[in-house]
Amino acid sequence: MNIDSIDLDAYIQSIFLKNGPDKEDYLEFFEIVDQVKAEDIESFRNKIAPILNSATLFGFSYTKPFGYSGDFFIIEKIYQSYVNPDKRYKKWDIFLHSAPAVIAVVNRKTLAIGIFEKLNAKAMGLRQDVMILGSGPVTETFEFFEKNPENSLVFEMLDMDKRAIAYAKNKNWKYLSKMTFYNRNVIRYSPEKKYDLIWSAGLFDYFKGKHFVFLLKKYYEYLNEGGEMIIGNFNIENPSRRAMEILGDWFLYHRSADELKQFALQAGIEKSKIDVLKEPLGINLFLRIKK
Ligand SMILES: C[S@@+](CC[C@H](N)C(=O)[O-])C[C@H]1O[C@@H](n2cnc3c(N)ncnc32)[C@H](O)[C@@H]1O
Incomplete structure (x- = not known):
């Protein structure tokens, strides 16, 4: 109409x-x-x-x-x-x-749980360290623990908002022995160890390109050999973009798969280590970088 x-x-x-x-x-x-x-x-x-x-x-x-x-x-x-x-x-x-974008957000939670389950299956009982950047409510990890109470994953959660951390700790009270929370800004924080997986969804699409590249470069250093960093970003093809902006005043940097790959190249990562995943609607993309 x-x-x-x-x-x-x-x-x-x-x-x-x-x-x-x-x-x-x-x-x-x-x-x-x-x-x-x-x-x-x-x-x-x-x-x-x-x-x-x-x-x-x-x-x-x-x-x-x-x-x-x-x-x-x-x-x-x-x-x-x-x-x-x-x-x-x-x-x-x-x-x-x-709204398709809202369904895509729910889909990315399912995607995260699948990625954790795959890492756990590959671990053969050996401890796997996972870092979540901009961890928010920590619902994907909660659901992973509910489905897989016996698992080899140990999580560190980073979030700038202490109210998010308080909420997530309360939600995940049963699993706190496997989760450590840091109330820090991902830009300033420097981890003290290396990880097998660094996951982030709903965070990098708030950052300008230069910060995106800076963070890729920085956190890549904190991956173990064979480890992966998986970073979500809304696709430029998002049918709900105007609705998010007009009805929700919710503005994000939308990026194509090629732009995400370019960021990884700019961060000095080898082409063969880079690919892009997506949730079923293709509205949330995930830059995956292997070490
Ligand atoms: C859209 S939520 C996504 C939460 C979670 N990753 C998910 O997918 O369910 C973004 C979260 O990132 C946090 N955040 C935003 N900027 C941040 C920064 N610079 N450092 C750390 N956390 C940040 C916010 O407080 C919020 O909890």
Whole structure:
């Protein structure tokens, strides 16, 4: 539907009259959001103001109660498919969970668990050290431990937000003997040992290219021989990009597989050691570097 061919106020009002979009409205609503011009973003946000507050996930993202986009709390709500039961907000939360980018975030948790399981299978009982950069709620590791209570992996978690660390420690209380948390900035932190796997999702797409390359170079030094560093980043092909930006004020550096490979080359890593993985929707890419 062409945004210029409709009465936008009447359209939005009709959606609010039924307390949010129904399944059959999803495509059309996203299509309309995609067509909002830069100069009309504020007026579009005013039209949906009743949901741009922390009672909805869109509004939580937009108002940033923790002070930044992509905090541990909203990521956990995405993982748990949280829906506010209040009828004014419920349909909007269900709608958010239908967005391809949101499904891709859940997919990356599954991908992480699979990677941990593969490392564990390869370990044949030998201890494997894993570092997670920007660890957030630590839900992927929690689910890995729940599925694989006997495993050889030992984790170190790095997160700048002490509220994320408090949340993750509480969630993972059963597994704290296998997890050490550091409340540090990944840019300034220097580890004291080497790792078999360094994993990061939902972090590097907040960094400019020069910081991305700096971090690759730095953490590559902390990989054991045969180890891997796997770094997530949103793909430039993200059908939910405008919705994230307009409805959630959530801006990321989107990058292609080639750009990610270029960063690794710029960090001085050999071409044969570099490849790019993706979750099933191809919206979250993962630069994989072997040592
Ligand atoms: C979008 S969340 C991703 C969490 C987790 N990796 C996941 O995929 O579920 C990003 C996390 O990175 C943390 N973070 C952001 N910048 C950071 C930095 N410079 N150093 C350490 N942590 C950082 C945030 O506090 C937040 O918990």
